[in-house]
Amino acid sequence: MNRHLLLDQPLIIDRGSERRELVDTTHAHAVVVRDGAVLAIDGDVVELPPSERPAHGLEIYLGRDGEHELVAVVPDGPLDIGGPGARMTPLRELLGMFAARGADGARDRELATTAVAISAWHASHPRCALCGSATEPRMGGWVRRCPTDQRDHYPRTDPAVIVAITDGEDRMLMAHASHWSANRFSHLAGYVEPGESLEQAAHREVAEESGLVLHDLTYAGSQPWPFPASVMVGFRARVDDPAFVLDDDEISEAMWVSRAELDARVADGTLVLAPPGSIARRLLEEWYGSTLP
Structure with a gap:
């Protein structure tokens, strides 16, 4: 099953930037968002009709889907809305649920990610x-x-790069950032600095964190990542010399793993993967050749 969310496809919701100042949202359906979480039931974003909107201080026009206008609202007080099973669900948790639904989760991913990103910007x-x-x-x-x-x-939106790196034996580099929870490993990543391209940022970040020299750097895709306000730009790359020297301030551990070694470490809990729904997981699964559990 394809768990990727077709992020290279056009937007599903017509954001209608030309209508934002003029649209009457009186009859718009509402997505409820607060503190990085979205009102949902079992991973399905709840869209409240106008009569059920909670009291709110901020309303954001999300666009039009067919005949319906859509807004995001940030409630002022406690919530008891949306029906049985409805709860404010963190976006990180929702992304995995959307990924499990494949293309069927793309619309909800778009709504939830946009609502969280723009409401977080207002708050900060x-x-x-x-x-x-x-x-x-x-x-x-x-x-x-x-x-x-x-x-x-x-x-x-702050651009960041993430690079899936393989060596001459087609092993994948997995790294543990110093501030992460125990056994969590992923690809090297970092923010783009003023005056550099995305590709230059990828080369610099990898060199700074590991001392590795990349070649065959290729674009792999991107993903909105509002934690708090990024877009993650993914690359693949190879190295001739797999010897690395870590920047201990940022990266405390790294390893090259084959597919069999990845299986074994995931099974025994010594390697915790990036969550489903993230571009880090997508890059790993593309190298692995199938969906990972």
Whole structure:
């Protein structure tokens, strides 16, 4: 079964940027989002009709799906809505559920990821960065305007790169970041710095963290990753010399694993993989050749 979410496909929801300032959302259905979690039932995003929307201070226009306008709302108080089984579910947990549904989970992934990303931006940017005045939502929640100097502030997305690296024996490099929980391993990754391309960032981050020299660097795909405000850009690469020297401040352990070694370490719990629904997991499974448990 294909558990990838077809992230190379066009958006499913018509975001309607030209309608954001004008659309009447009185009859829009609402996705409820707060603190990185979305109202859902067993992994299905709940869309509340207008009459059931909770009291909320922030509303964000998500777009149109067929005949329905859609908004995200950030509730003000306690919640008891959505029906039996409804709960505020963290986005990280939902991503795995969406991945298990394959293409059927793509729409909910798009709604949930967008709602979490834009609401997190509002929460972390309440004031003008220039004068300190409290800003106000505009353009359907996609802009915050400073009433003092009339400047518009737009959501930011921080690009990061992640690189699946193999050696001459087609083994995969798995690394443990110093701040991660025990036995969690994944690919090397890091943020893009000003003045460099995505490819340059991939080469630099890998060199800084492991001393490895990459070749055959190829683009593999990307994924919105609002933890808190990133887009993860995936690459594949190879190395001729597998000897690494770790930057102990960031990477405390690394290993080259064959597919059989990966199986054994996952089975005995000495290697915990990136969660389903993440681009890290997708890159690993593409190398592995099938879905991992």
